[in-house]
Amino acid sequence: MSLRYALLGMLAYAPASGYDLTKSFEGELGTYAWQTGHTRIYPELNKLAEEGLIEVADEGARGRRTYRVTPQGRTALRSWLFEEPQDHSVRNVGVLRLFLMSALEPGDTRRLLRAMLAEGRAEIDKLTEAISDLDASPPADGRLPFGRLAAEYGLRMHQARLEWAQWALEHTESDDKDDSPA
Amino acid sequence: MSLRYALLGMLAYAPASGYDLTKSFEGELGTYAWQTGHTRIYPELNKLAEEGLIEVADEGARGRRTYRVTPQGRTALRSWLFEEPQDHSVRNVGVLRLFLMSALEPGDTRRLLRAMLAEGRAEIDKLTEAISDLDASPPADGRLPFGRLAAEYGLRMHQARLEWAQWALEHTESDDKDDSPA
């Protein structure tokens, strides 16, 4: 059920084709919020169009169809966002790994945590650079673009995760013979 | 594929029954890392047992079967955790809502962001209390328990998300007539 709102929402930002949307899901959207591929996107777009929540705005070369949300689509998105029964459904392999690593022997746990710290730092560097690029060429309308919003989210999450890993490392070492700080 | 490692990992922490595991998934594990229910857990436990990755440690009243990981199971878990091809598969309805809310009119976006800030603060209060309870009665073995680890993670994530929402609010208001600070 969430996929359709993801599509509706992205089309509410700006009209796009299935191909464009596929690319979006390969970026921040897929990384932090909702992962999917073109094999789910195309059938769902057809369904949304049938139901009148989106419509073809333009047909281009190679059978390209650019969709935009209809007023009904916008209403559906809005009511989904304001609707109370929030399902907090989460499925995140990275976090699962994080949690489970401490089921290993302390030595292994510490090794994994250190690897994670390195990865996290690399990710933060990448995002910091991406953000400074985005801020160097702000959009004309002054509106916060989706990518900027998502990059900021990613940056803050990675930082928090890094600090958590550091904390976890401190609380794992006491049990171990190798007691050098991280 | 991840569900089986979630189960294997939880059993590596401590032996448990399908019922116990179901409860675990209703807590922090399901909230931050991987959601599932008893209808997936029982069949998967049977499969894991067939494959020799877990075994029945104890049978109790009402058909209760307590499982524990076998050495092969521990090896499988360890190799999954150390294995390189990390799929960063994420599916998080909350984050999706966060990202999509800015596709609405600025007034609606601001209203949702403010609601989110309130929810986030409530969540942080709850976790802070839960953590101080956990820290008041630390486990005898000095090992960091799963719940403590997960609560700390949740706390830090909620805090980072809150700060992000505050940031987003600041960057959304410029476009709006109602320019009072959050």
Next chain:
DNA sequence: CATCGCATGTAATAGGTTACATGATTAT
């Protein structure tokens, strides 16, 4: 004229959710 990227799809399989189902034990 070949290769790469654009652009859309279907089919088979796997994984997940909801509804249905049953029975044992404990607490009131």
Next chain:
DNA sequence: ATAATCATGTAACCTATTACATGCGATG
């Protein structure tokens, strides 16, 4: 006795992934 909670399962349906498939248009 009755209700609540413990404890496990199956079946139907829905959602998601992987493999397969096709053709157009631009670039070299």
